[in-house]
Amino acid sequence: MLSVGAYAQQEEAQDTSKTDRLIVKFAETRITDLSGDEAEQIFFGDVKLYKDSLFMFCDTARVIGNNLWAKGNVIFIQNDTIRTFADSLYFHGDSSTAYLYHDVVLENGSNKLYSDILIYDTRTKVASYKDTAIMVQEKSSLQSVRGYYDVDNDQAFFYDEVYIEGEDMKMRADSMSFLTDEQRAIFMGPTRIQQISRDIYCESGFYDMDDEVALFEENAQFEEIDVEASAQSIEYTKLTGEIRLEGDAYYRNKEDIGKGDIIVYNETTESAELIGNATFENAKSKVKGQRIDYDKTTEAFKVKGQSVISDPPYIISAESVDYDKESNVAYAVGDVIWQDTSAGISIFSDYLDYQESTGYVKATNDEGRPLMQNVSG
Numbered sequence: 001m002l003s004v005g006a007y008a009q010q011e012e013a014q015d016t017s018k019t020d021r022l023i024v025k026f027a028e029t030r031i032t033d034l035s036g037d038e039a040e041q042i043f044f045g046d047v048k049l050y051k052d053s054l055f056m057f058c059d060t061a062r063v064i065g066n067n068l069w070a071k072g073n074v075i076f077i078q079n080d081t082i083r084t085f086a087d088s089l090y091f092h093g094d095s096s097t098a099y100l101y102h103d104v105v106l107e108n109g110s111n112k113l114y115s116d117i118l119i120y121d122t123r124t125k126v127a128s129y130k131d132t133a134i135m136v137q138e139k140s141s142l143q144s145v146r147g148y149y150d151v152d153n154d155q156a157f158f159y160d161e162v163y164i165e166g167e168d169m170k171m172r173a174d175s176m177s178f179l180t181d182e183q184r185a186i187f188m189g190p191t192r193i194q195q196i197s198r199d200i201y202c203e204s205g206f207y208d209m210d211d212e213v214a215l216f217e218e219n220a221q222f223e224e225i226d227v228e229a230s231a232q233s234i235e236y237t238k239l240t241g242e243i244r245l246e247g248d249a250y251y252r253n254k255e256d257i258g259k260g261d262i263i264v265y266n267e268t269t270e271s272a273e274l275i276g277n278a279t280f281e282n283a284k285s286k287v288k289g290q291r292i293d294y295d296k297t298t299e300a301f302k303v304k305g306q307s308v309i310s311d312p313p314y315i316i317s318a319e320s321v322d323y324d325k326e327s328n329v330a331y332a333v334g335d336v337i338w339q340d341t342s343a344g345i346s347i348f349s350d351y352l353d354y355q356e357s358t359g360y361v362k363a364t365n366d367e368g369r370p371l372m373q374n375v376s377g
Contacts, residue, residue, distance in 0.1 A: 020051070021066055021093070022049060022050075022091070023050050024041070024048070025050055026047070027048070028046055029044040030043050039064075040064050042062050042063075045060075047060065047061045051066075051096070052122075053078060054076070054078050054122055056075070058071060058074045059071060059072025065093070066092075066094055067091065067092055068090070068091040070089040070090075070091070074086045074087065081108060081109070083107045084098070084106045084127075085104070086103065087101060087103050088100070088102060089101070096122040097120070098119070098120045098122065100118045100120065104116065106127050110138050111135060111137055112135065112136045113133055113135045113149055114135075115131075115133035115134075117130070118133070124152070125150070126150050127148060128147070130145075131146075132145050133147060139166055141164070141165050142158060142162070142178055142185075144159055144160055144163070145160035147159055149180075154179060157177045158178065159175045160175075162174065162176045164176070164185060166209055169193055171185065173187060173188070173190065173191040174188075174189045182208070183208060187216075190203050191205075193214075193216075198222055199222065199223045199224070201219070202220040202221075203219050204217040204218040211239070212236075212237075212238035213235075213238070213239075214234075215236075216233065216234040216235075216236070218232075220232065221234075226253055227251075228252045229243070229249075229252070230249075231245035231247050231248060231249040231263070232247025232248055243264070243267065244265075245264075251272070257279075258272060258274050258280050259278065259280075260274035260279070262274075270297050271294065271297075272292075272296070273292070274291065274292040275290075275291050276290065278292045278303075280292050280294060286310040287301065287303055287307070288303075288307065288309075288310075289303035289305045289307035291305055298324075299325035300322075300323060300324050302320070304319075305320070309321055311356065312341065313340055313341045313343075314340055315337075315338075316330060316336070316338050316339075316352070317335075317336070318333055318334050319333060319335055320334060329355045330355075330356070331351075331352075332353075336348070336351065336363070346373045347361065347370055347372050348371040349363035351363070351364045
């Protein structure tokens with residue numbers, strides 16, 4: 001049995017936020033089919049419905065009990081902040097779960113999630129997908145085959161063929177989570193990041209899109225033109241230009257190799273600090289110490305802790321050594337031993353100045369005279 005007529009329900013004086021049943025608020029036309037076990041209602045034209053704090057709009061709707069099938073210009077709103085658009089919708093009223101199909105867009109603030117099929121649980125405010133979705137934000141886009149977006153907790157999870165593109169970087173991973181409010185990508189497995197000429201790999205850590213601050217952990221390494229670096233963890237801050245390598249730190253460029261427990265390199269000042277079991281070497285010399293401070297622009301360095309500088313045939317060991325490239329002089333302090341291995345000469349002193357270009361050596365003591373030994377035979 002069918003009945004057809006115009007339909008428009010007036011706004012009721014009740015708290016609609018506590019309504020458990022699906023209510024049709026307005027439609028231009030209604031058809032009611034009573035032939036089945038349960039009445040079926042079909043609505044046409046500017047259809048408006050609500051349930052609890054949910055509001056739904058569409059061109060046509062089919063309602064059986066507490067379930068809804070909607071088509072055409074579907075709009076699904078929760079709490080005025082979460083808006084979803086689609087071509088069609090199935091809404092299971094008892095579980096308050098929405099299944100949205102074709103050209104689906106979920107909007108929450110500046111976050112937009114695009115998919116062809118999206119399942120949205122209105123109770124938990126979690127949207128999930130199993131066949132590709134793209135999240136678009138002000139400065140980035142994130143894509144994966146599977147994933148879900150926890151709207152209440154401002155966090156999205158991406159799985160399988162994860163791809164992120166920002167203003168000056170790209171990321172690829174098997175899995176990743178993203179804090180939408182903080183704009184932070186959290187690495188959950190092998191991840192590769194490309195930044196202009198730099199290629200970074202890690203298996204854990206995070207990257208802040210806004211601040212461009214990052215932590216790369218577990219087999220962390222990066223490469224760029226003529227540069228390689230690796231460590232247990234690598235921290236990067238774009239604002240200061242600082243790269244911090246910690247744990248078995250290794251850095252190599254076209255001319256130099258640096259190793260230490262920690263290496264801190266500043267891209268802006270082109271200065272480096274090698275801390276703990278530090279070594280620095282190039283084709284000409286090798287430096288060892290507990291700490292080495294190196295300025296690439298001036299080629300000056302300071303070595304602290306028990307220090308050894310090997311510049312064959314000369315070797316200097318001391319408690320600390322400063323080297324000034326402009327004057328070409330090394331200043332050694334504390335238990336200094338200077339050796340000329342070709343001549344078999346050793347000098348023992350409290351202080352020593354050594355000029356590399358002329359071979360000039362000046363040794364002094366706080367008390368007494370420096371000791372010179374000739375061990376050439």
